[in-house]
């Protein structure tokens with residue numbers, strides 16, 4: 001497919017810091033491609049006031065062993081410009097795409113101006129990538145009159161097309177928060193079961209369940225080759241976190257759902273952590289260390305928003321009630337249970353206590369509302385959500401209440417349904433002013449077409465008065481934030497089993513600053 005000459009080149013410092021390739025490193029492969037190697041697109045992430053990460057991955061044949069690349073490092077040039085036509089180039093450099101990292105490239109661009117849009121692209125040999133766009137964040141503490149950002153995740157490839165990605169790419173967003181389930185780990189399934197019998201999946205995963213680094217790389221490649229997903233990734237900087245399916249369904253800590261010995265599961269977790277890093281626009285501070293990585297981090301958006309991106313998987317204790325959805329058991333109230341772990345919780349409390357921003361945002365994976373999931377048979381919960389961990393859940397909400405942390409907003413995914421609701425210490429007794437509000441984004445594709453409403457939801461809504469909105473169509477959220485008001489739009493598609501889905505704004509819910517609780521907008 002491609003020809004490669006090996007030639008020794010001089011010192012390259014492009015990867016920077018402790019990861020620099022030195023003169024004594026391996027020979028660089030010379031770029032000579034028959035096919036454009038930027039078939040996985042470009043993306044940017046983790047913006048700060050002076051820059052962001054730009055990402056690409058050399059892959060002339062993404063689904064082939066080694067993605068069609070030689071087993072040698074290769075130099076890649078990058079440019080950042082003030083305009084889409086690259087007439088005003090403001091930063092350039094050279095990076096090394098290394099075989100150890102699947103020829104992915106992560107450049108931490110610095111020296112840019114705050115709160116403005118830039119454009120970036122890569123070149124290798126005579127081949128050039130597409131153009132991506134990303135905005136830097138405002139200076140910390142700067143007065144900001146508006147921010148507009150997207151929320152998405154849960155994109156099971158087999159369940160439908162990525163029309164939602166194509167649509168969100170056309171919104172003019174400051175950034176996108178991806179709450180995880182970027183890939184799903186399961187084997188390829190040509191069909192799935194529904195009430196009417198076996199149905200054909202619109203698309204099929206290549207191969208079996210993914211375990212090894214090469215398995216994960218191929219799964220990420222299959223997803224990332226989708227041009228609608230590439231448009232979304234190139235349209236705005238992403239803040240990406242993982243949830244469960246980047247590793248294995250409902251894993252927590254060192255525990256998977258199959259009873260695998262921990263030391264073996266941790267080998268799989270290490271492969272998954274590396275693949276996530278390789279495909280996401282992450283900073284070096286998030287570089288994987290064995291089976292672990294630093295995922296939780298903070299971003300400050302002027303004086304308007306203080307965002308804490310949480311990790312509700314790596315440090316969590318095992319799900320109670322055998323992780324059975326809609327169950328109830330004494331272990332829900334286990335006093336030693338953890339969701340964030342003590343170190344992350346202390347870090348979060350410190351962020352919240354010191355923040356002077358109007359809106360304090362907890363951007364994370366699993367639902368914080370402790371909804372009653374089975375109203376006909378008494379109290380029962382989703383044990384893979386905060387509701388399965390009443391002690392740390394109460395500890396966090398009590399902290400917000402006691403420290404008078406105003407305007408706290410929780411952003412969530414995982415459920416494959418849209419929810420908007422208010423947070424109370426105990427959802428069985430939603431009394432007094434709400435402590436915070438929560439928006440749960442649906443899915444890009446997981447769950448298939450979905451439905452707007454189900455008849456049985458009337459009883460569910462009646463049993464959970466803190467819940468204001470519920471919908472089960474696919475799509476994404478757009479948050480429009482000002483110092484006076486937070487508004488979230490629920491954007492949904494009428495279908496995803498073909499590429500002709502029509503997008504509408506299904507609902508809008510708002511919070512007025514200083515007035516706790518959701519209002520319909």
Ligand code: FE
Nearest residue numbers: 154181414446
């Ligand atoms: Fe999901």
Ligand code: CA
Nearest residue numbers: 181243244414
């Ligand atoms: Ca999930």
